[in-house]
Amino acid sequence: SAARRAATSVTKTVCTYCGVGCSFDVMTRGREVLKVQPQQEGPANAISTCVKGKFGWDYVNADDRLTTPLIREDGRFREASWEEALALVAERMRAVLESHGPAGIATIASSKATNEDAYLTQKLARQVFRSHNIDNCSRYCQSPATQGLFRTVGHGGDAGSISDIERAALVLCVGTNTEQAHPVIAARVKRAQKVGGHQLVVVDLREHELAQRADLFVRPNPGTDLVWLSAVTKHVIDNGWQDEAFLAERVNGWDAYVASLEPFTLEYAEQRTGIASDVLVDLARRIAEAESVAALWAMGVTQHSAGSDTSTAISNLLLVTGNYGRPGTGAYPLRGHNNVQGCSDFGCVNDYLPGYQPVTDPEVVAKFEKAWGTELSTEKGLDNHTMITAIHDGTLRAMVVVGEELSLVDANAHYVQEALEKLDFLVVSELFFSRTCEFADVVLPAAASLEKDGTFVNTERRVQRLNKAMDPVGQARPDWKILTDIASAMGHEWGYEHPSQVMDEAASLTPLFAGVSYDRLEGYASLQWPVAEDGTDTPLLYTERFHFPDGNARLYPLEFTEPSDQADDEYPLHVNNGRVLEHFHEGNMTLRSAGLSSKVPDTYVEMTRRDAARYGGLRTGDWVELESRRGSITLRVLLSDQVRDGEVWVPMQAVELNLLTSEVSDEATHTPAYKELAARVRRVDGP
Numbered sequence: 005s006a007a008r009r010a011a012t013s014v015t016k017t018v019c020t021y022c023g024v025g026c027s028f029d030v031m032t033r034g035r036e037v038l039k040v041q042p043q044q045e046g047p048a049n050a051i052s053t054c055v056k057g058k059f060g061w062d063y064v065n066a067d068d069r070l071t072t073p074l075i076r077e078d079g080r081f082r083e084a085s086w087e088e089a090l091a092l093v094a095e096r097m098r099a100v101l102e103s104h105g106p107a108g109i110a111t112i113a114s115s116k117a118t119n120e121d122a123y124l125t126q127k128l129a130r131q132v133f134r135s136h137n138i139d140n141c142s143r144y145c146q147s148p149a150t151q152g153l154f155r156t157v158g159h160g161g162d163a164g165s166i167s168d169i170e171r172a173a174l175v176l177c178v179g180t181n182t183e184q185a186h187p188v189i190a191a192r193v194k195r196a197q198k199v200g201g202h203q204l205v206v207v208d209l210r211e212h213e214l215a216q217r218a219d220l221f222v223r224p225n226p227g228t229d230l231v232w233l234s235a236v237t238k239h240v241i242d243n244g245w246q247d248e249a250f251l252a253e254r255v256n257g258w259d260a261y262v263a264s265l266e267p268f269t270l271e272y273a274e275q276r277t278g279i280a281s282d283v284l285v286d287l288a289r290r291i292a293e294a295e296s297v298a299a300l301w302a303m304g305v306t307q308h309s310a311g312s313d314t315s316t317a318i319s320n321l322l323l324v325t326g327n328y329g330r331p332g333t334g335a336y337p338l339r340g341h342n343n344v345q346g347c348s349d350f351g352c353v354n355d356y357l358p359g360y361q362p363v364t365d366p367e368v369v370a371k372f373e374k375a376w377g378t379e380l381s382t383e384k385g386l387d388n389h390t391m392i393t394a395i396h397d398g399t400l401r402a403m404v405v406v407g408e409e410l411s412l413v414d415a416n417a418h419y420v421q422e423a424l425e426k427l428d429f430l431v432v433s434e435l436f437f438s439r440t441c442e443f444a445d446v447v448l449p450a451a452a453s454l455e456k457d458g459t460f461v462n463t464e465r466r467v468q469r470l471n472k473a474m475d476p477v478g479q480a481r482p483d484w485k486i487l488t489d490i491a492s493a494m495g496h497e498w499g500y501e502h503p504s505q506v507m508d509e510a511a512s513l514t515p516l517f518a519g520v521s522y523d524r525l526e527g528y529a530s531l532q533w534p535v536a537e538d539g540t541d542t543p544l545l546y547t548e549r550f551h552f553p554d555g556n557a558r559l560y561p562l563e564f565t566e567p568s569d570q571a572d573d574e575y576p577l578h579v580n581n582g583r584v585l586e587h588f589h590e591g592n593m594t595l596r597s598a599g600l601s602s603k604v605p606d607t608y609v610e611m612t613r614r615d616a617a618r619y620g621g622l623r624t625g626d627w628v629e630l631e632s633r634r635g636s637i638t639l640r641v642l643l644s645d646q647v648r649d650g651e652v653w654v655p656m657q658a659v660e661l662n663l664l665t666s667e668v669s670d671e672a673t674h675t676p677a678y679k680e681l682a683a684r685v686r687r688v689d690g691p
């Protein structure tokens with residue numbers, strides 16, 4: 005009816021479920037989400053979305069949304085006013101600063117929140133709490149990919165645009181279940197293969213849908229990607245298939261790099277990776293002969309003790325074959341969270357101020373000191389990993405956690421939960437009473453993405469606006485406002501009234517975003533960083549220069565180190581894990597969305613029929629205990645053809661998988677080696 009139509013509003017927003025960054029109009033009536041309508045102008049997705057973007061919004065109106073601040077008193081939580089909660093936060097944080105100094109406080113940002121939220125999270129840590137103890141969940145997933153790019157090409161972001169991937173003559177997917185984790189990118193890759201005749205090469209443990217469609221699917225032994233990548237690169241060079249002109253003009257470090265490849269013979273690679281040498285040769289030939297190669301990778305690469313080195317090896321291979329700086333070429337680490345790129349870009353890391361300006365650079369620090377009127381440290385802070393150790397050591401006493409399910413997502417969750425118990429004071433800002441809230445002293449109700457204005461950066465470095473479609477539920481506030489209120493309670497009047505002012509300040513201090521402003525991001529307009537002051541953006545990186553002082557890329561020599569926690573007689577199964585299409589991480593949002601949770605309501609362990617027979621004649625639906633050297637979980641069996649004998653796979657939603665994982669991490673970034681996990685199974689009665 006006309007009345008119904010009159011009450012409907014249409015608001016452009018950006019999906020909160022993955023780094024593809026699909027944008028669309030959302031139609032709402034009051035708090036009711038009626039429909040999601042993608043538009044042709046959507047720069048990342050045009051008229052496509054996946055099931056999460058389309059149907060995943062019930063969580064915004066879930067009955068158990070937090071609607072008021074909560075304060076713990078005598079072991080129980082009671083409702084409180086914002087004034088009381090903020091005053092308590094300020095009082096307790098001041099006390100910790102006095103007793104333990106800036107080292108006593110750490111802050112964790114949310115990669116689901118906006119860039120403006122991220123900028124203020126790091127400003128709170130640095131200006132108000134006076135330390136660089138700030139980090140975000142890229143530490144759990146993509147930091148090693150960024151490290152690999154910093155070492156070789158200079159910018160920590162995808163080389164080109166999502167549309168460039170479609171132009172690649174050969175798309176190489178390593179350790180990414182793109183079809184489930186980044187569905188709209190997978191759709192483009194499949195279209196390029198089917199319609200454009202482009203080649204698709206997939207290297208992974210599990211034979212998922214994309215692997216089944218690949219022109220070549222290769223299955224290495226767990227944890228050995230660096231070996232085949234190096235062997236393939238060596239074979240290219242041994243046969244003179246490298247791009248000589250590109251290397252001579254644009255790349256440094258040839259001699260030391262070639263010498264480092266010495267051990268990676270085909271024989272050694274075959275023995276260690278399990279990939280037959282004729283397949284390695286085929287792989288090398290395809291990559292060398294392709295007119296353009298785009299390499300996509302994700303957590304199957306990064307979540308290893310050699311995650312940074314393996315990411316570097318991918319970039320080395322692209323450099324040797326001249327695959328940077330042209331459409332259809334380059335490195336595409338696929339970012340997981342909707343704003344994990346932006347959260348790091350806007351400075352929520354322990355070693356960089358916004359725009360990857362080092363905290364150890366006195367000129368950079370002086371610039372921020374002047375803008376913020378505070379003295380800043382020039383020493384790196386703690387990252388997510390070292391924060392937990394510092395709590396156990398007694399030096400770190402209080403934390404502010406913005407929308408991160410810290411007690412479940414870090415590896416070795418027992419150790420993390422023990423640490424959270426020890427904190428003197430924990431503040432959590434959240435949509436729901438998460439597991440982490442159970443450890444909190446104050447819980448602050450946060451607004452969901454549909455309830456706020458701001459920007460996200462997607463995997464292709466694209467800054468996009470999301471617009472407020474409805475008011476926050478109850479007394480919930482957007483994080484930028486909560487952070488501003490905490491700062492104010494501690495005597496720092498930031499005075500922001502709208503996130504656009506936060507972006508203006510960030511842009512004025514950050515060359516990477518110099519020309520970013522809300523005026524330039526109206527509607528479906530977007531900007532890919534670096535953005536010059538006049539608003540010129542950069543869809544494709546490295547067309548003329550790599551991001552180093554001399555403009556040249558750098559080949560980076562590597563050695564192979566054995567993965568930790570390998571399967572043995574006692575723990576004979578390698579445990580892999582990943583996403584399913586319908587769910588986002590631990591499932592706090594998607595399990596509250598009826599259309600998604602009804603399709604995949606609980607979790608399971610995939611195993612082969614042969615392993616199922618070997619471990620007690622298990623059938624789909626049977627309950628088992630999966631036990632590692634650190635803990636055990638109970639879940640159902642799903643017999644599957646996608647895994648191999650000796651390897652099982654567990655989706656990451658709705659399961660305390662990290663009770664099993666270890667504290668071993670990538671040396672360069674401290675990203676946990678989640679994918680290095682051995683376990684055994686035994687049949688149990690259901691819970």
Ligand code: SF4
Nearest residue numbers: 019021022026054057
């Ligand atoms: Fe797009 Fe990712 Fe959202 Fe799906 S989850 S709609 S692919 S941004």
